[in-house]
Amino acid sequence: MDWAFVHRIWEKWASNSVGSPGLPLKAALLINYDPTGPSRLLSTIVEQETVKADPMELSQFVSFVKRNKLQAESFFIGQNQYLVTSIHESWFSARCMNTSKAAGEGAIVMQTAAFLLVGLYDGSIGSASRAMVAVDQFALQLSRRNL
Template sequence: MSKCFLSGAPLKGALLLNYDPSGPSRLLPIIAEQEGTSFKAIDMQPFLDYVKQNNLQMEIFSIGRSQYMVTSIHEHWFCARCINASNPDGEGVIIMQIGAYLLVALYEGSLGSASQAMVAVDQFECQLNKRSH
């Protein structure tokens, strides 16, 4: 992941996970890249199980110690807010499927920060799509 992806963006961390929704759930996810976080592949398994179940609005999911509730679902991405945030302004996450990857973008703040984080995610998606073509 290039440094320019996080530079100037309100993201506190980002992960790019290899993701095959048709593969067996016992296979551990592979973290292709990460910045601003220190997760291991095994830490992400419950999250990937949650995504594969595709029951996004019915359950709470965890990434590390943070628990999230989905607030918005779109065709290839969804947003969630942290329900046990330590930051008084709140925390959120944007998850976008880009080909065989899941981009997990963690941000701090509220509506303005979420909008800025989405712009950063969109820019990264464009960069990733250019590299893969």
């Protein structure tokens, strides 16, 4: 694994996509993930931007993804509970169930060969579209290296 490459493209991508007003994502996480690997291999947080994820909570999120019962269960990231609203081949989207924000909050979760990329955003349909484009741009960079 070329960790220097992953870190370099994360830093560039995050500075243009995450955290500041006007950018498509309010927060993002990159988690190493191998669904075919032995269960003793724990997923870890590789990168995170504007969110402090708890490793135990994240292990529950990774278990949620591995169980692949996306429409039957919900998941947590931090204090927010999400319900999956759309499932596609290598990604899914979810809406926050306990938000206090009038426009809502959502998540885009994309799986690459070696990672789960989670993008969190505020807003509704337009914001979700912008978030999806941002997450897809990073995943495309990873896929060029088969990551």
